[in-house]
Amino acid sequence: MSPSYTCSLRVFVPLFAMEGRKARFWSSYVRRQQSAHPDPLREEHDAMLQAVIREGINFGVIDLPERALTATWRGDTVVCPLDSRGRALQAIVDSEWKLPFPLNGYVVDRESRRRAARLQLEPSVIREAADTHILSASWQVPFWWALLFDEEERHGPARTSAVFRAPISEALVRARQARDLITGAFGVGEFLGELEFVIGWLEQFDLDSMVELDFGALTDLGVRPDARLSSVDIARRALEYLEADEFDDALAAYHEFMSVWEEAARLESFN
Template identity: 35%
Template sequence: MARPFPYVSFLRVYEPLDAFDDAQQLAILEQRSRGRRITEQLDYEQSLRRVTRTVSDPFPHHEPDLVRVLHFPGNSGSTTPYYCPNQLSVRTTLAAESLDATLRGPLVDVLVPEAAREAQQARLDPDTFADSVAKLHTRSATWGVPFAWFVLIHEDDLTEVIEDNGRVSTVRISARVHECIDRARHAIAQLAIGAPELDLLEELTELTQWLEVFRRDAIVEIDYGAVADRVFPDESPHDVRIGIESLAEADMTGAAASYRRLASRWIPIRQLARAS
């Protein structure tokens, strides 16, 4: 499997087939038998074609949107398929808008030319775009997994380690959305008491609001991406949880110890973003 660079991690929400409208269901049914490894390879190949165009244009044009399938075990022991549409056209549009808001000068036009943006707007359907923005199934982060994501999962959640030629190509951890929401709310309550000034409190509040958009029987997945090879086996979910509990109990020593473990693991990776 190709190894993307820079490191990109994903937080995805999967829903049952009947959570989607008729058009989305048809697209899902056409792809539901495809294996996850093939889907990831197709996604990588499509992204590579976009960034190697002779004319700078990072947007997808008319290729069909990919759908990922997650088979999650139920209480009976059998698995049920859940689906996560890639929504790439919407996500790239939002990313371009974010880039435009954060960068200044001619660099934006070099990366995302005005002509490419206008062409992308012409391809978008205003109604489906608005619906997709309101219910975006995928979030991404570069150079490390955000600490807020770790609040959603526990060490005993369903974990899949994907290896390729002796290296960990990714680790995927999944849990039911209602469990993730409960964990986030518990952490929010603890932080509101112990450390209301932390950015993590605001991040968790916004993350919980996003998860509440989906059906209660949805599944949440953290996909580490290629960064997993540097950190797995990873104790970050445990360290984040212990750190928050320590803050709620005013145990600054315990909170500092948890942060040191997290920092030693993730700061070197995030520093790679500024390495030349």
């Protein structure tokens, strides 16, 4: 688990659903992964720190070998390629609008962003250009991610883990139901754009895949100390109220969810 204050939405694809060079590469990786790369997330995190620890971006450090997270899901081996290089390049490009002016120019210079954009045009031999298995968000758990899961899908010890795993087919059903409920109640709006993006992203993967939400270092921030309700609980409650036409309660639950992460945003501003 990365120590940075980000949460991740990851898709793990079964080996049996892969084809060609990709299937051969990841099958070989799984056979040798445990001893060669016991903690690929830690390796990725350390490399990214080395890339930015001095003035300018060290693009050589960013160019990591292909690695992945692996798990057993319903008796099958599933793989989530990290695509560390691609995600790092995207973060460099996105720094222009994700960081406030003039901080964005001090943290990442324009030439580094241009170089990152050029390097993005060189996809891996085992990865297609749009083949991204991980989405990340800093200092928040997006509402649209939380509603993909149910509290019973928490992976690991109860209340000490904030990792949720669900069949991607079930996550898609929930996302589409949420879209229909919200559209029926409030009409079509720009605020649904992020949900539509998540649906489209999930639809790219094999339906036997598993989707995972990992709060990471945000775990304690995503749980209310009083009632011990996680953000997944609250998001699910908001949709249940909406389905029952209890609009005031649905909006109250939504605002409760957002208030958790507004507090986290204040912590970010102090960081």
